[in-house]
Amino acid sequence: MARVYNFSAGPATLPLEVLQEAQQDMIDYRGCGMAVMEMSHRGKDYPVIHDQAIADFKELTGIGDDYDVLFIQGGGSMQFAMIPMNFLNAGESADYTNQGTWSGKAYKEALKVAALRGATVNLVADCAKDIPTRMPSQEELKWNAGVKYAHFCTNETISGAQFKTMPATLPGVPVIGDMSSDILSCERDYTKFDMFYAGAQKNLGPAGMAVVAIRKELTEKGNAQIPVMLQYRTHAKENSMFNTPPTYSIYLFGLVMKWIKKMGKENLFKLNAEKAKKIYDVIDSSDFWRGTAKREYRSDMNVTFRLATEELEKKFLDEAKALGMSSLKGHRSVGGIRATIYNAFPMEGVDALVNFMKEFEAKNG
Ligand SMILES: Cc1ncc(COP(=O)(O)O)c(C=O)c1O
Numbered sequence: 602m603a604r605v606y607n608f609s610a611g612p613a614t615l616p617l618e619v620l621q622e623a624q625q626d627m628i629d630y631r632g633c634g635m636a637v638m639e640m641s642h643r644g645k646d647y648p649v650i651h652d653q654a655i656a657d658f659k660e661l662t663g664i665g666d667d668y669d670v671l672f673i674q675g676g677g678s679m680q681f682a683m684i685p686m687n688f689l690n691a692g693e694s695a696d697y698t699n700q701g702t703w704s705g706k707a708y709k710e711a712l713k714v715a716a717l718r719g720a721t722v723n724l725v726a727d728c729a730k731d732i733p734t735r736m737p738s739q740e741e742l743k744w745n746a747g748v749k750y751a752h753f754c755t756n757e758t759i760s761g762a763q764f765k766t767m768p769a770t771l772p773g774v775p776v777i778g779d780m781s782s783d784i785l786s787c788e789r790d791y792t793k794f795d796m797f798y799a800g801a802q803k804n805l806g807p808a809g810m811a812v813v814a815i816r817k818e819l820t821e822k823g824n825a826q827i828p829v830m831l832q833y834r835t836h837a838k839e840n841s842m843f844n845t846p847p848t849y850s851i852y853l854f855g856l857v858m859k860w861i862k863k864m865g866k867e868n869l870f871k872l873n874a875e876k877a878k879k880i881y882d883v884i885d886s887s888d889f890w891r892g893t894a895k896r897e898y899r900s901d902m903n904v905t906f907r908l909a910t911e912e913l914e915k916k917f918l919d920e921a922k923a924l925g926m927s928s929l930k931g932h933r934s935v936g937g938i939r940a941t942i943y944n945a946f947p948m949e950g951v952d953a954l955v956n957f958m959k960e961f962e963a964k965n966g
Pocket residue numbers: 611675676677678679703754756757758759779780781782800801
């Protein structure tokens with residue numbers, strides 16, 4: 602077997618144990634005589650997988666029965682549209698930050714819904730174009746009282762900037778977080794969020810859905826006039842089985858939850874911090890490397906950096922690839938290098954990268 606170290610930002614590497622378990626289950630799931638992806642979602646076996654995955658996710662995030670956990674197709678991007686469609690009606694307003702590509706996309710979708718409905722979207726902070734890349738500081742965030750919700754992204758996957766502590770928002774305003782690229786990667790009080798969501802293909806499993814946790818109270822406030830598939834209420838009422846759910850993605854998500862539980866989330870969080878520190882230590886060791894994000898906002902999930910010239914970056918990427926390190930190229934919109942090291946990315950892969958970086962600098966510095 603020749604698996605590479607896959608630094609892709611999503612779809613991303615999955616735990617080897619999870620892939621092996623899925624391989625074992627593939628043709629005949631535990632004596633059911635069929636694969637999980639062949640099972641009816643209304644049958645006897647699939648709902649057990651579905652409900653266990655939800656229970657494990659709730660346990661790991663520490664949310665209680667006052668939340669619904671939903672599996673909704675359309676990825677993180679569908680959430681950008683569904684949130685304002687559900688919660689932003691005529692004459693109302695919502696707060697957004699713009700601190701990078703993803704929060705910017707969420708903001709633009711909200712603007713579209715607001716324009717159709719005669720609602721308002723407030724841009725609470727705008728630092729998306731700043732270099733080095735960063736998140737807004739608490740002082741910059743001028744939240745508005747009386748808005749329907751406040752939305753921000755916890756980790757900007759492309760720029761490699763992350764909120765190390767969650768920004769404080771105004772009491773009484775529901776808080777919604779896009780956690781697509783750092784969910785379950787570090788200690789966090791999830792109950793501070795009235796809703797949080799993540800495209801599954803980064804820290805949670807394969808592509809095909811977003812995992813959405815939403816306070817039941819908020820679900821009920823959703824607009825009931827929009828198409829049923831777009832209402833959170835529909836998915837909550839039917840336990841994400843209003844229509845056919847992405848059963849295989851949910852099964853794999855469940856295996857990933859089991860894998861985190863087995864390892865212990867505290868151990869995982871510690872490992873994640875250690876992995877990031879190893880790479881940042883090399884970046885900080887000389888002027889050969891230039892970290893892209895401001896230090897206090899450096900992401901532990903997406904480590905972004907540049908070299909002196911684009912030619913040198915290309916050489917770096919080519920040589921890394923030849924050594925079995927794939928997908929280190931920065932996002933096409935920004936260039937540079939991006940080492941994505943989500944939960945499932947192994948420490949050995951980080952060590953391989955760090956050793957390669959040191960050798961590369963010795964030869965080319
Ligand atoms: C932070 C963040 N939010 C949202 C998205 C969009 O997710 P999807 O591709 O599942 O629509 C991404 C994708 O990379 C992301 O990184």
